[in-house]
Amino acid sequence: MELHDVWFVLIAVLWIGYFFLEGFDFGVGVLTKLLARNRPEKRVLINTIGPVWDGNEVWLLSAGGATFAAFPEWYATLFSGFYLPLLLILVCLIVRGVAFEYRAKRPEENWQRNWEHAIFWCSLIPAFLWGVAFANIVRGVKIDQNHEYVGTVLDLLNPYALLGGLVTLTLFTFHGAVFTALKTVGEIRERARRLALFVGLATAVLALVFLLWTQVENGDGQSLVALVVAVVALVAALAANQAGREGWSFAFSGVTIVAAVAMLFLTLFPNVMPSSLNDAWSLTVTNASSSPYTLKIMTWCAVIATPIVMLYQGWTYWVFRKRIGTQHIAADAAAGSAH
Template identity: 65%
Template sequence: MELTTLWFIIIAFLWVGYFALEGFDFGVGTLLPFLARNDTERRVMINTIGPVWDGNEVWVLVAGGATFAAFPEWYATLFSGFYLPLLLILVALILRGLAFEYRHKRPEAKWQANWDRAIIFGSVIPAFLWGVAFANIVRGVPIDADFEFTGTVFTLLNPYGLLGGMVTLSLFLTHGAMFIALKTVGDIRHRARALAIKLGLVAAVLAVVFMVWTQADTGNARSAIAFVLAAVVLLAGLFAAAKGREGWAFTGTFGTIALAVSGLFLALFPDVMPSSTDVANSLTTTNAAATAYTLKVMSWVAIAFTPIVLMYQAWSYWVFRKRIGTHHIPATH
């Protein structure tokens, strides 16, 4: 296997991990005003992701760094052309991180409500804009012969891109509701499970339309298999939720997101950023890649450190595996 192909697979794996893990964080944050009926329940929801959200964000940092090092032309075109959406995502993630750290610092209701709004904003914006960004990457954007983006931010707000944003938002909401049902006890658990089924049905419709559109435009046999499996796994997860099997239900939404994102990368390969202006201007795993020596060094570093990161994250999930409820939340002083 060529190193350029290997690093395309590694970057795809990093994005799959990011969306499947950070996706439920975004879902929990977005559902904060809809599932929680009082401050104690809001604290329960925040505590379900409290020990893991920052570890989940590491995946996007590594994905961005790997793209910069392995495919510098892809990184340059992507971050210059998608500057405003990526900036909004960055601001949203910063505000969300601050909210998790500062919400409990003061007992005033107004103080906590303002930070709750920051959590919601910091969850909705990335959940939607990541879908818009990846939909445009797969579909193709205007790129000239110098591999420079020639469109505007409004170029990205096309029907296909907006549908992609709605798909990621709805899938992350379903994923987050499944996670809350899996991690809590009491009334909030039952409300989350019921809401997850309703959200999942909406997500299923949007996702099927998006995947059929993608398959018709840029898909291939491999992406078709991934998309079909994603749809089947989502329905299986919703069926498990209806039967009260929250563990299998969460596994279903996790698998759906992983398979759907994998399908996008399978539809994209061997391009990394197609040009809608002229196919000759498309960025591929060949013309966007770094030198062979750079990829070789990066491969050895990845072999050494990836298992350590995966083991640490698995350990953190194991330590914080138990359910929590309102009776675990101490009174505010």
């Protein structure tokens, strides 16, 4: 296997890790409107992800940095062609982080409510747009012979991509509901499990249609295996949720995300960004990659740094592993920060 193939796999792993981890905290952000009934419950939801949400975003930074260094042509075409949706995602991530920190800085009702609106919308919009973006990458976009995107923003809003956005939105919300049930106690835990059932069923329908569409258009034997794993894992997550086994349900919902994203990358390879105008103009792991020397240096850096980052993040999750509920929220701190 050539180094550019290795780095395609590593970038896929980074995106899988990002969607697995950031997926549930996007979902929890959406649930602050759908599940929480009062301010202490909103505080509980925010506190379930408070210690980890910023660490989860490290995976996005790593994926973007790795793409820039390993496949500069891919990075340039992607960020120029998808400039507006990616800018909107970036703005949402910034505002969302500020909202977590600033929500509790003042006691006024309007102040806190406005930041809660920001958390909701800045979780929902990226959860939807990431699906739109990746669906377009797999489907192919208008790239000319100079490897430049020549389409418009409206070209990205096609039925396949919009369906992909709905899949990631509902899947992340389901993942977040299961995570909430795993991390909370009391009535909010029970409501999270009930909501997870309904969201999970909607996710199953949308995901099955989207993944079958992807398989028919671009799939092979390997992607078919990933599709089957994703479907079976989602069914298992729903069954475990109904049985009250939140740990297993969260694990299976995570496997669903892993398998679904892996399927997208399997259908994409060896392309990194197909051209819908002419197959010969597509960006591939070969014509979009950096020099072998650059990839070699990157590989050594990854071998050294990756285990350290993963150990630290794993330790963070272990430290903050206990369940919480409204009884843990002080009456005079119902609007507390995300820590």
